[in-house]
Each structure stands twice: as structure tokens, then as C-alpha cells.
Amino acid sequence: xxxxxxxxxxxxxxxxxxxxxxxxxxxxxxxxxxxxxxxxxxxxxxxxxxxxxxxxxxxxxxxxxxxxxxxxxxxxxxxxxxxxxxxxxxxxxxxxxxxxxxxxxxxxxxxxxxxxxxxxxxxxxxxxxxxxxxxxxxxxxxxxxxxxxxxxxxxxxxxxxxxxxxxxxxxxxxxxxxxxxxxxxxxxxxxxxxxxxxxxxxxxxxxxxxxxxxxxxxxxxxxxxxxxxxxxxxxxxxxxxxxxxxxxxxxxxxxxxxxxxxxxxxxxxxxxxxxxx
Amino acid sequence: xxxxxxxxxxxxxxxxxxxxxxxxxxxxxxxxxxxxxxxxxxxxxxxxxxxxxxxxxxxxxxxxxxxxxxxxxxxxxxxxxxxxxxxxxxxxxxxxxxxxxxxxxxxxxxxxxxxxxxxxxxxxxxxxxxxxxxxxxxxxxxxxxxxxxxxxxxxxxxxxxxxxxxxxxxxxxxxxxxxxxxxxxxxxxxxxxxxxxxxxxxxxxxxxxxxxxxxxxxxxxxxxxxxxxxxxxxxxxxxxxxxxxxxxxxxxxxxxxxxxxxxxxxxxxxxxxxxxxxxxxxxxxxxxxxxxxxxxxxxxxxxxxxxxxxxxxxxxxxxxxxxxxxxxxxxxxxxxxxxxxxxxxxxxxxxxxxxxxxxxxxxxxxxxxxxxxxxxxxxxxxxxxxxxxxxxxxxxxxxxxxxxxxxxxxxxxxxxxxxxxxxxxxxxxxxxxxxxxxxxxxxxxxxxxxxxxxxxxxxxxxxxxxxxxxxxxxxxxxxxxxxxxxxxxxxxxxxxxxxxxxxxxxxxxxxxxxxxxxxxxxxxxxxxxxxxxxxxxxxxxxxxxxxxxxxxxxxxxxxxxxxxxxxxx
Numbered sequence: 143x144x145x146x147x148x149x150x151x152x153x154x155x156x157x158x159x160x161x162x163x164x165x166x167x168x169x170x171x172x173x174x175x176x177x178x179x180x181x182x183x184x185x186x187x188x189x190x191x192x193x194x195x196x197x198x199x200x201x202x203x204x205x206x207x208x209x210x211x212x213x214x215x216x217x218x219x220x221x222x223x224x225x226x227x228x229x230x231x232x233x234x235x236x237x238x239x240x241x242x243x244x245x246x247x248x249x250x251x252x253x254x255x256x257x258x259x260x261x262x263x264x265x266x267x268x269x270x271x272x273x274x275x276x277x278x279x280x281x282x283x284x285x286x287x288x289x290x291x292x293x294x295x296x297x298x299x300x301x302x303x304x305x306x307x308x309x310x311x312x313x314x315x316x317x318x319x320x321x322x323x324x325x326x327x328x329x330x331x332x333x334x335x336x337x338x339x340x341x342x343x344x345x346x347x348x349x350x351x352x353x354x355x356x357x358x359x360x361x362x363x364x365x366x367x368x369x370x371x372x373x374x375x376x377x378x379x380x381x382x383x384x385x386x387x388x389x390x391x392x393x394x395x396x397x398x399x400x401x402x403x404x405x406x407x408x409x410x411x412x413x414x415x416x417x418x419x
Numbered sequence: 420x421x422x423x424x425x426x427x428x429x430x431x432x433x434x435x436x437x438x439x440x441x442x443x444x445x446x447x448x449x450x451x452x453x454x455x456x457x458x459x460x461x462x463x464x465x466x467x468x469x470x471x472x473x474x475x476x477x478x479x480x481x482x483x484x485x486x487x488x489x490x491x492x493x494x495x496x497x498x499x500x501x502x503x504x505x506x507x508x509x510x511x512x513x514x515x516x517x518x519x520x521x522x523x524x525x526x527x528x529x530x531x532x533x534x535x536x537x538x539x540x541x542x543x544x545x546x547x548x549x550x551x552x553x554x555x556x557x558x559x560x561x562x563x564x565x566x567x568x569x570x571x572x573x574x575x576x577x578x579x580x581x582x583x584x585x586x587x588x589x590x591x592x593x594x595x596x597x598x599x600x601x602x603x604x605x606x607x608x609x610x611x612x613x614x615x616x617x618x619x620x621x622x623x624x625x626x627x628x629x630x631x632x633x634x635x636x637x638x639x640x641x642x643x644x645x646x647x648x649x650x651x652x653x654x655x656x657x658x659x660x661x662x663x664x665x666x667x668x669x670x671x672x673x674x675x676x677x678x679x680x681x682x683x684x685x686x687x688x689x690x691x692x693x694x695x696x697x698x699x700x701x702x703x704x705x706x707x708x709x710x711x712x713x714x715x716x717x718x719x720x721x722x723x724x725x726x727x728x729x730x731x732x733x734x735x736x737x738x739x740x741x742x743x744x745x746x747x748x749x750x751x752x753x754x755x756x757x758x759x760x761x762x763x764x765x766x767x768x769x770x771x772x773x774x775x776x777x778x779x780x781x782x783x784x785x786x787x788x789x790x791x792x793x794x795x796x797x798x799x800x801x802x803x804x805x806x807x808x809x810x811x812x813x814x815x816x817x818x819x820x821x822x823x824x825x826x827x828x829x830x831x832x833x834x835x836x837x838x839x840x841x842x843x844x845x846x847x848x849x850x851x852x853x854x855x856x857x858x859x860x861x862x863x864x865x866x867x868x869x870x871x872x873x874x875x876x877x878x879x880x881x882x883x884x885x886x887x888x889x890x891x892x893x894x895x896x897x898x899x900x901x902x903x904x905x906x907x908x909x910x911x912x913x914x915x916x917x918x919x920x921x922x923x924x925x926x927x928x929x930x931x932x933x934x935x936x937x938x939x940x941x942x943x944x945x946x947x948x949x950x951x952x953x954x955x956x957x958x959x960x961x962x963x964x965x966x967x968x969x970x971x972x973x974x975x976x977x978x979x980x981x982x983x984x985x986x987x988x
Contacts, residue, residue, distance in 0.1 A: 284521045308521050311563060316808070322772040323803050324811065326796040327869065328825030346811040346821070354807055361516035364475055368509045369519075369577060370533035373501040378535050380520075380528035380545065 152279045157388065158200035159280045163289030164382075165389040170277040172396040176403040177269040182415040183258075185403050186265040192399070197272045202279050214271050221267075222260050233259035239418045255418060262414075283307040288379035297377050305362065316354060321347045422492070423448035424506075424584055424617055425472055429486035432467060432476060441467045443642045444486070451584060454611060454618045456628050456650075459639030460663040460888040461859075468639070469589050469621045471495065474503035491584060504530070508578025508616075512590040512886075514570040515562065523549075523565070523573050524558035530580045548576045551613060552606060567758050568599035572606065579614070586610065588620045592627050593886045596757045596914045597956035604630045623888045625659065626667035626959065629688055638662055654686040665889040668917070669959040672979050673698075675986075676705035689959035692966060702967040709978035719747035721784070722908055723769070723799075723877055728778035730768055738764045740932045742778070746877065751900070751909045753919040753940060756929035757954030762912045765929070766879045771795045782876075796822075800870035804882040806862035809869070815841075815857075816850050819868045826873075836872055843905065844868040845898070860891040864898065871902070878902070879910045884918055896922050916944060916958060920980055928953045941980070945973040 153159075158166070177189055204211065225232070230249055233256035234240045241254040281289070286307065287300035329343045366372075385393075407413055427447040433440035442464050449455055459465040470476040471488055478500040488495040491506045511517045520526030524545055531541045549555040552572040562570060571591065578586065588607065592600040608631040611618045622628050625636075629650065636653045638646040640662040646653055653659070659666040669689045670680055678684075678698045685691045694702075723746040730739040739761045746752060754762050767773045769780060771792045779788045782798055803809050812818040819840060823833045841847040844864045849857070854865060863883070870878060883899065884892045892915075900922060903909050913919060919926050919940045926943045928936040930953045936943060943949055950957050964975035 284525055304521065305519070308519070308562075312515070319803065320808050322767065322770070322792070323801060323809055325772075325792045326770055326799075326801050327822040327873070328793055328796065329821075349811045350808050354805070357807070358516055361511065361513050362519065364479055365511055365517035366519055366529075367479060367500050368473055368475070368504055368511075369530040370501050370504050370581075371529070373533050374535055376535060377532045378538055378541065380525050380532055380538065380541055382538065 154201045156201040162383045163281050163285030164292045167289045169396045172400045173273045176400045177266050180407040181262045181413045182407045189269045193272045237418045284381040288382040424451045425449040426489040431485040434482040454634045456633045457621045457637045463639040464642040465621050465639045473507045473509040474500040507585045508583035509587045510574045518562040523560050527576045548579050552576045567595045585617045598954040650687045651682040655681045663890045669963040676702045689962045699967040722748045724781040726779045728775050730775045742934045744937050751903045751923045753923040753926040754912045760929040761932040770801045800875035800878040802880045806866045809866045822873045840868050840872040877908045881912045941973045941976040
């Protein structure tokens with residue numbers, strides 16, 4: 143029954159795991175901003191190398207997260223494809239020169255500039271994905287709520303995230319049980335039926351699932367209120383860890399990366415590094 | 420006398436959504452340090468009383484009250500749910516649902532976190548409380564790694580973080596196997612001794628609660644307090660049966676034997692019973708008279724045969740090991756054992772939800788291991804514990820018809836079969852009703868009907884009576900017995916020892932994936948080694964027969980059951 147969740151906390155001993163949730167959250171946010179802002183190939187290459195190193199350090203294996211990686215790859219390809227389809231000349235406009243490599247048909251030609259633009263775009267995503275995945279895979283779910291609260295998000299929001307994590311396995315188990323019992327009544331969810339029948343059939347599982355989840359919510363909210371949730375503006379956290387030396391180093395490091403990134407990127411007044419000029 | 424910690428004065432309450440008040444003129448005082456059991460059938464208002472004490476009423480469930488309720492000297496409805504939670508700690512019925520944290524430690528700390536207790540102090544509190552309930556070695560565990568009894572310990576620790584004056588338990592035994600239930604009662608008793616808090620237990624499983632001493636029993640019926648007296652006195656009277664609560668079995672047995680039950684014999688618990696020699700003689704005589712009625716079972720045709728079944732959810736684990744037994748046509752059999760012993764897994768294998776790693780299942784001599792879920796469903800019906808997890812249509816007729824619609828049965832035939840099934844299940848008058856208008860027991864019937872309509876030969880029920888009071892329990896079980904009489908073979912997964920004894924002549928016992936025994940129900944409960952290995956609990960009849968010098972407790976139990984069925988209730 144205990145099927146591996148698509149993406150969840152993977153417990154290992156590593157430097158990344160040892161960092162507090164807060165550090166990892168700050169790291170993730172700053173890293174994302176840094177890679178989103180820049181189109182500077184030199185910066186991106188550096189960041190790419192660094193995220194590869196961080197991934198290595200985390201001891202998370204590619205195999206552990208291959209499903210999500212595959213998903214990310216599909217989106218990346220789609221993204222590239224659509225950008226090209228809708229504006230095949232975007233790179234030319236950006237870099238102010240045009241070197242045709244290949245003509246396909248009509249407006250669709252392949253230019254060096256467009257290829258370079260796509261390369262940068264892809265690198266940006268590849269920079270962020272490992273760090274984002276590591277944030278989820280290396281942060282003890284217990285620390286999520288606490289780390290969100292520590293950067294100023296209301297603890298109510300933080301706690302709903304944490305509760306969702308708490309209940310995902312339960313709901314999965316319940317879904318599994320309900321669907322088995324419904325299959326015994328002739329409801330088939332495998333690919334044999336037509337799409338419409340299958341959709342209709344899935345209602346037979348979702349309705350009881352939703353109703354029982356509503357019950358669950360009533361119980362949990364009563365239990366929480368009875369133990370004083372929402373009494374005060376603030377609350378303390380059992381699992382919040384103190385920032386240690388490594389945490390400060392990591393935060394300082396990522397902030398340095400962000401600053402250097404911004405400086406290098408905007409030094410010449412443009413977000414784009416232009417090798418064609 | 421001290422001032423009461425909880426005091427209802429001519430209190431009445433009506434939920435906003437309901438036409439009638441749920442509580443009428445309640446007068447009830449609970450004193451500091453007392454242990455009180457509030458008993459009553461479902462719908463008697465006992466849970467509502469609990470919700471008034473902890474403040475869920477009126478703060479989560481609004482409504483109108485009359486009279487007055489004082490908790491620790493303050494008017495409850497002028498206070499707040501937070502303020503009340505400092506006085507009253509509540510352990511809810513659903514051990515899983517009230518587990519808020521991702522790990523044990525976090526869950527225990529929850530109340531302290533909300534109180535902004537500093538982390539260092541919080542860790543100390545958590546450790547102290549965890550020790551109090553013996554869960555200190557599991558602080559890093561996630562809820563799904565704990566047993567039901569352990570989860571209950573965590574819930575209890577969670578409310579003890581506040582130094583509460585009242586501990587309130589809402590049906591603490593509902594989801595536990597018998598031995599875990601017994602340990603819970605012991606735990607509550609220990610905590611009561613160590614903290615001196617008043618303990619209020621809301622429960623209809625009286626005999627199980629009385630495993631440890633209770634000072635007083637408050638009996639509720641139809642929103643009123645119908646009896647409020649010391650345990651011994653209440654048990655001596657005839658209040659329980661009058662109000663739909665099952666009295667402890669040993670007391671019933673004594674009554675059958677003609678023994679007068681009064682406070683002098685200490686009826687609170689079977690271990691403390693002090694019977695005179697004449698009274699013991701009466702029990703022995705009754706036993707001798709009954710013994711002649713016992714008759715053997717005749718052997719029947721084989722229906723379902725399980726042969727050396729092995730199964731594990733992961734390649735390493737072995738959830739079931741080498742399970743073999745045979746079910747005959749027309750039998751009614753219990754499958755018992757502790758939570759997690761592999762009972763439900765066995766049902767899943769029989770229904771084809773999971774595939775065994777080795778072994779085979781035969782139906783009328785044919786190996787059905789290769790059959791799909793759908794093919795098996797035509798002969799084996801599976802009813803889940805919670806009817807709400809099965810019902811997926813708003814109307815009763817549609818729900819029952821669903822399986823037939825999927826199987827492309829022609830309309831005339833469909834109509835005939837649904838009508839027949841509804842009649843068998845006593846649901847025909849409600850055929851055009853929405854499911855939501857039904858009680859829990861009736862919903863259970865609907866789910867059974869929705870399975871019966873496929874005309875299976877065997878029905879497997881997972882905990883058919885969990886959480887039901889005596890009235891609903893009897894209703895469901897008598898219905899199943901009737902079905903059994905119609906020729907359906909019935910397999911039940913259960914924790915309920917009464918159910919096993921009363922309704923199923925035969926029981927298959929599991930522990931940790933292994934089949935320990937396949938024997939008569941009475942034998943299971945009279946074999947101390949088996950009882951312990953399977954986390955069951957011997958019945959009080961065993962103890963009673965021993966106390967009266969009858970050294971055949973098994974036959975004594977069989978006599979009792981036989982007599983009950985013969986005389987009717």
C-alpha cells in the first residue's frame with residue numbers, strides 16, 4: 143500500500159539536510175530570483191555548476207526524483223517549442239543581429255541568436271529545478287510550517303501546508319481502499335472503458351472520498367481548536383531549529399550569489415549577455 | 420463537600436440545525452478528582468454533554484441553551500473554547516483524525532506551541548508528559564507507524580500538556596482491539612492517579628470501561644439523565660438493559676442463574692465479585708441444567724478454500740504467512756486478531772484487490788487465483804467498515820442498482836433484483852429516499868444491499884459493528900444472521916468479542932500474519948495463551964465460571980450463548 147509519493151521528503155544524512163528549513167527556504171527563494179533575473183550566460187554557467195555540486199552534496203540520487211525530473215523535462219521542451227513557434231525571431235530582436243543557420247518554411251528559420259536565447263532560457267530552468275526539488279526533498283515536513291512562519295508568513299497558512307502533508311498519505315490510502323471496493327462493484331477505472339464512462343466512474347470514488355475528507359476536516363479542526371490553535375497572534379514551534387554556523391554560511395553564500403548575479407547582469411545596462419556584438 | 424468542577428444546572432441544549440432540543444433539564448455535578456462514566460445509546464445525548472463541557476458547544480456547534488453550566492466556577496458559554504481548554508482536556512474518539520502533528524513529539528507539543536511556550540521549556544514538557552503515558556521512546560514516529568493504542572497515548576499526552584483539571588474521553592475504546600482497549604483503561608487509571616484530575620469517560624462499552632474502578636455512572640437516555648449513582652448501585656439495579664446498554668456478561672449470567680444482584684456482591688468487576696457459596700451453587704446448578712442442550716455442528720459442503728497463502732506489501736515484508744483454512748456453505752465465521760494482524764489484508768486477497776506471492780484460493784473447488792476483481796465480485800462481496808466510504812449515489816435505489824448497471828443487466832431483471840434485495844434488507848419502504856436521510860445502521864444496510872444485489876455466495880464484512888451501541892449492534896447483527904439463514908455465507912473481520920461469541924460459532928485467529936487457530940469462538944476466548952497472543956481479551960464468563968468452581972469455562976460460555984439465543988433478549 144505504501145507507494146512512494148511522487149515527491150516527498152527523503153531522509154538522508156547530508157550537509158543540505160542539516161541546514162534548517164528557514165535556511166533552505168531563503169536559499170531557494172534567493173536562488174530562484176537570481177536565476178530568473180539573469181540571462182547572462184556566464185552567470186548561468188556558474189550557477190549551473192554550483193547547483194550540480196549542491197545536488198551531489200545532498201546525497202539525493204537522480205533515481206529518487208526521476209519522475210519529477212522527467213515531468214520538468216517535458217515542460218521545458220514544451221516551453222521551448224512554444225516560444226519558438228510563437229516568436230521565432232525573438233533572439234534576433236534581442237541580440238540585434240541575425241545569423242541564419244537553416245531555413246525551415248515561411249517565417250521559421252533557425253538563427254544562431256534564437257538558439258542562443260533558447261540555450262539561456264533552458265539553463266535558467268536547469269539552474270532552479272535541482273534547488274527547488276532539493277528544498278522539498280531535503281526539508282523535514284515538520285519544519286515547513288516553522289520555516290514559512292520564520293520569514294513572516296502567517297502561521298495559519300504555514301500550518302495548512304503542514305496539515306496537507308500530514309494527511310496526503312492518509313487520503314491516498316483511503317482513495318486506494320475506496321477504489322478497490324468500488325471495483326468490486328463493477329466500476330472499472332482501467333483503460334478499457336471509454337473516456338466518458340471512466341470520468342463518470344471516477345465520481346463513484348471521488349464522492350465518498352470528498353465526504354470522508356470533509357469529516358476528517360471537522361475532526362481535525364475540532365481537535366485543533368480544543369488544543370488552542372489560533373489563540374494568539376504568534377506561536378512557537380517544537381521543531382524550529384536554531385540557525386547554526388553552516389546556516390549563516392549558506393545564507394551569506396546565496397545572498398552573495400544574488401548580489402554578484404545582479405551586478406554582473408546589470409553592469410552593462412542589459413539583462414542579456416551578448417556574444418554577437 | 421467540595422465545590423464541583425463541572426456543574427450542569429437545569430441545563431438544556433438545542434443544536435441550531437435541529438428541531439428538537441438534544442438535552443433536557445440536565446442536573447449533573449462532577450467533583451475534582453472523580454472518575455465518572457457517562458453511558459447511553461447513540462443519540463442519547465452523551466456526546467453532546469461532552470461537547471458542552473469542552474466548549475465545542477456553543478463555540479463550534481452553535482445552538483440555544485437553557486439553564487446554566489459552570490466549568491471551574493465560570494459560566495462555560497461566557498468563556499471561550501481556548502480558556503476552557505486550560506481546564507478540560509479532551510481526547511476525541513478518532514485517534515487518527517485528532518493526530519495533528521507530523522510526528523509524536525510535535526503532536527504532543529501542539530497545545531504548548533499555541534501557548535507560545537519557549538522551545539526549551541516545551542521540550543521539557545513534552546518529555547515529561549510522554550513519560551507519563553509511556554510514549555517517550557517514540558517521539559520521532561509518524562502517526563502511521565503507531566498502533567491504535569499508541570495513538571491514543573499520544574492524544575492523551577497532547578491534552579495533558581496543559582495542567583488540566585478534567586480529562587474528558589469521548590468513546591476512547593471505539594477503534595481499539597480488546598487488549599489495546601484494556602490497556603487504555605489502565606492508562607487512564609494510572610494518569611488519574613498521577614495527576615489527580617477528574618476523569619469523565621463517555622462510552623457505551625460498559626464492561627470494558629469497568630476494567631478499572633469508576634466512582635459513578637451517569638446513564639443518559641433521550642437527552643435526559645436517567646440514573647446517576649455509584650457504579651455498584653447502578654449495576655445492581657435494572658437500569659442498563661432498560662435503557663439499551665448491555666450490562667457486563669457476568670452479571671447477565673448471574674441473573675440467568677437466578678442470583679440476586681445487589682451491592683454486597685461487588686458487581687463492579689468480575690475479579691472483585693464476592694459470591695456466597697449458595698450463589699456459586701446456583702450458578703453451578705444452572706450450568707448443569709444448560710449443559711444438556713449443547714449439540715455439535717454438522718459438517719457441510721466446502722465453499723471457499725484458502726491454501727498456504729503468502730503475501731507482503733513489499734518484497735521483504737510478510738503480511739501473511741502460510742494461511743490455510745476452509746469455509747463451508749452457510750457458515751458464519753469471525754476473523755479476529757489485533758490491529759495490523761493481517762485480517763483486512765486477507766480479505767483483500769480473497770477479493771482479488773491484491774495478489775498473493777504464493778498459495779491459492781479455491782471457490783467450490785475451482786482455483787480463482789487468476790480471476791479479476793470483477794469476476795470474483797460476482798461470488799464474493801466485500802463490505803467496508805465505514806458505509807460512507809462506499810456510498811456514491813445520493814439515492815438509495817441508485818446506490819443498490821449501481822453494480823447491476825455496470826454489469827449490463829437488462830432493465831426488467833435489474834428492477835426485480837433491486838426490489839428483492841431491498842426487501843431482504845428491510846429497505847423497501849425507503850427505496851426512493853435519499854441516502855443522507857438514513858441512520859448509520861441503515862446506511863450499513865444500504866451498503867450490504869448494494870453488495871447483495873450481485874448475488875454473491877460469500878459476504879466479507881470489515882468490522883460490521885464498529886462504534887455501534889448495543890441497539891444498533893443488535894440490529895445489524897440480527898440482520899446478518901437473517902441473511903445467513905437465507906443461505907449466505909458470512910465472514911466477519913472483528914474486534915468485538917461479544918459479536919464473535921454470540922453470532923459466529925467458528926473463529927479464525929490471526930496474529931502478526933500467521934493463523935494461530937481455527938476453532939470455536941468459545942474456545943478462543945477460554946484459551947489464555949491464544950487470548951494473549953492475538954491481543955484479545957478473555958470474557959468475564961471465563962473468570963466467573965472459574966470463581967464458581969466450574970472448570971469447563973468453554974462449555975460454560977457456550978451454555979450462556981445458547982441460553983441467550985434460546986430465551987431471546
